[in-house]
Amino acid sequence: MSANGGPATAGPYEHDAIRAESISKRFGPTLALDNVSFAVEKGELFGFIGPDGAGKTTLFRILVSLLVPDAGRASVLGLDVVSDYRALRQRVGYMPGRFSLYPDLSVHENLTFFASVFGTTIEREYEQIKPIYSQLESFKDRRAAALSGGMKQKLALCCALVHRPDILLLDEPTTGVDAVSRREFWDLLGRLKHGGLTTVVSTPYMDEATRCDRIALVHRGRLRGVDTPEAIVQAFERPLFGVRANDRYRALLALRKYEHAHSAYPFGDVIHYTDDRIGAPVDAIAGDVSTFLSASGFSDISVEPLTPTVEDSFIARTEDAA
Amino acid sequence: MTDLAIAVKDLTRKFGDFTAVERITFDVNAGEVFGFLGANGAGKTTAIRMLIGLLTPTSGTARVAGHDVYAESEAIKRSIGYMSQRFSLYEDLTPRENIRLYGGIYGLRLAQIRERTDRMLTRLGLAQVADQPVSSLPLGWRQKLAFSVALVHEPRIVFLDEPTSGVDPVTRRQFWELIYEAASRGTTVLVSTHYMDEAEYCDRISIMVAGRIAALGPPSELKRQHGVASIDELFVRLARPGDQTGGTGLLRPVKADDR
Numbered sequence: 001m002s003a004n005g006g007p008a009t010a011g012p013y014e015h016d017a018i019r020a021e022s023i024s025k026r027f028g029p030t031l032a033l034d035n036v037s038f039a040v041e042k043g044e045l046f047g048f049i050g051p052d053g054a055g056k057t058t059l060f061r062i063l064v065s066l067l068v069p070d071a072g073r074a075s076v077l078g079l080d081v082v083s084d085y086r087a088l089r090q091r092v093g094y095m096p097g098r099f100s101l102y103p104d105l106s107v108h109e110n111l112t113f114f115a116s117v118f119g120t121t122i123e124r125e126y127e128q129i130k131p132i133y134s135q136l137e138s139f140k141d142r143r144a145a146a147l148s149g150g151m152k153q154k155l156a157l158c159c160a161l162v163h164r165p166d167i168l169l170l171d172e173p174t175t176g177v178d179a180v181s182r183r184e185f186w187d188l189l190g191r192l193k194h195g196g197l198t199t200v201v202s203t204p205y206m207d208e209a210t211r212c213d214r215i216a217l218v219h220r221g222r223l224r225g226v227d228t229p230e231a232i233v234q235a236f237e238r239p240l241f242g243v244r245a246n247d248r249y250r251a252l253l254a255l256r257k258y259e260h261a262h263s264a265y266p267f268g269d270v271i272h273y274t275d276d277r278i279g280a281p282v283d284a285i286a287g288d289v290s291t292f293l294s295a296s297g298f299s300d301i302s303v304e305p306l307t308p309t310v311e312d313s314f315i316a317r318t319e320d321a322a
Numbered sequence: 323m324t325d326l327a328i329a330v331k332d333l334t335r336k337f338g339d340f341t342a343v344e345r346i347t348f349d350v351n352a353g354e355v356f357g358f359l360g361a362n363g364a365g366k367t368t369a370i371r372m373l374i375g376l377l378t379p380t381s382g383t384a385r386v387a388g389h390d391v392y393a394e395s396e397a398i399k400r401s402i403g404y405m406s407q408r409f410s411l412y413e414d415l416t417p418r419e420n421i422r423l424y425g426g427i428y429g430l431r432l433a434q435i436r437e438r439t440d441r442m443l444t445r446l447g448l449a450q451v452a453d454q455p456v457s458s459l460p461l462g463w464r465q466k467l468a469f470s471v472a473l474v475h476e477p478r479i480v481f482l483d484e485p486t487s488g489v490d491p492v493t494r495r496q497f498w499e500l501i502y503e504a505a506s507r508g509t510t511v512l513v514s515t516h517y518m519d520e521a522e523y524c525d526r527i528s529i530m531v532a533g534r535i536a537a538l539g540p541p542s543e544l545k546r547q548h549g550v551a552s553i554d555e556l557f558v559r560l561a562r563p564g565d566q567t568g569g570t571g572l573l574r575p576v577k578a579d580d581r
């Protein structure tokens with residue numbers, strides 16, 4: 001599963017839907033992408049996870065041939081993103097991050113328009129878009145501008161699918177959308193994956209990583225790991241604990257001053273605390289931390305070993321660069 | 323009861339036939355961090371706009387920082403700070419200029435502005451970059467500055483509208499520490515967010531569904547009451563009561579084998 005680094009074998013595209021080798025892109029003083037390499041397999045649901053400004057959008061724009069990289073090369077469905085861009089554009093479905101449908105056209109008009117641009121019709125492609133379009137049909141005469149955030153995203157997805165693409169690239173489809181609509185959207189992507197469609201998604205929401213087969217963590221133009229979410233989490237090496245005490249904010253500040261502390265962050269209803277004693281028995285560390293807090297005057301203390309999340313891993317892999 | 327930062331009773335706002343906010347009732351205590359949650363379109367923004375004096379309610383009562391939302395909206399605007407997810411700072415201006423601009427808008431005297439600017443820049447560790455354009459600063463620094471600028475006139479209450487959208491996890495957590503710090507100095511914080519883990523950082527939360535408040539209380543208590551492991555789970559349960567897709571099952575949470 002080593003998708004990152006290493007020279008590319010010049011194989012045909014039977015296995016890789018996307019292959020990117022050492023891509024870099026600079027905008028003035030900003031290095032937006034720094035030597036990025038990865039491969040996406042056919043049929044995969046692949047996620048780029050990272051905050052705003054990490055380089056996700058630049059990468060997507062290069063993959064769909066809207067931007068030319070300064071260095072490196074990439075192919076999508078075996079087609080080079082620079083030299084074969086005409087053929088490529090016929091076969092990718094792309095949903096840009098900013099809502100880019102026509103706000104003054106209705107749901108039905110937007111979809112009709114995008115179908116006609118690709119020389120097809122809604123009727124001909126109905127089976128392909130039905131699982132999503134069926135949720136929009138009762139609003140089909142509503143102007144796109146008047147749709148809710150979640151509905152807009154579904155319409156944009158429909159428009160990206162209407163020409164039956166062989167690969168789907170969705171740039172931050174769930175940003176700014178509420179937690180419930182986000183969940184629904186990922187359910188739809190799960191369905192498309194079942195149908196065999198290769199799908200590449202970017203998101204700033206770390207909790208969405210577990211919906212993907214494999215993920216790449218993106219931070220400041222570089223990939224900080226490409227693997228399954230499970231493997232990313234397993235590679236977390238420091239002992240991690242969930243700590244509770246009566247005054248959370250003060251406990252957080254106190255923990256950071258503890259001699260063996262590596263980091264302490266608020267995380268949901270607990271503090272995630274990592275200790276620098278790698279390999280030491282977990283129970284002993286938990287006991288020490290608890291003793292330290294109670295000696296510091298805290299009460300209602302609990303210190304439980306935790307399984308790290310993708311977000312813990314992201315923090316661990318980026319904090320040295322922070 | 324004078325210690326209430328926000329007191330809302332039966333607050334309602336209609337747009338034509340549509341009731342965007344329907345008889346919501348809640349209080350926020352002074353110094354509390356209050357999470358204001360709800361799906362897109364649930365009425366959060368309408369409610370917040372009424373509380374900050376930008377929209378007149380149709381009925382009901384609300385007092386913010388002791389001022390009536392009908393009669394004293396100007397006094398409310400002076401008593402609160404506001405930070406939205408995107409537009410808060412002028413990117414072509416430097417940190418010093420931004421602070422001066424907002425201080426001036428809030429009617430601080432020049433001497434006051436000068437003194438607070440220095441204190442603020444030192445405390446934030448931004449003294450070195452005080453005279454560089456904001457656009458050249460990392461996002462995390464800009465955010466800290468935006469938050470401090472929202473507090474420049476030392477308001478009793480600060481409203482934060484999705485302040486951490488799209489921000490990296492470390493910066494997001496550092497931002498929450500600023501919130502805690504402000505709250506520990508007595509500032510009341512009302513914050514809206516799409517990150518459900520952030521809901522758990524709040525002293526109390528409300529969850530709006532279709533214009534009404536469907537849940538209100540400390541996160542731990544709400545989880546216990548509803549028998550759920552996380553606020554995320556509670557949010558999904560409340561925001562979509564029953565499956566509205568007519569049996570296609572598209573709205574149900576994904577199962578492990580669905581991937």
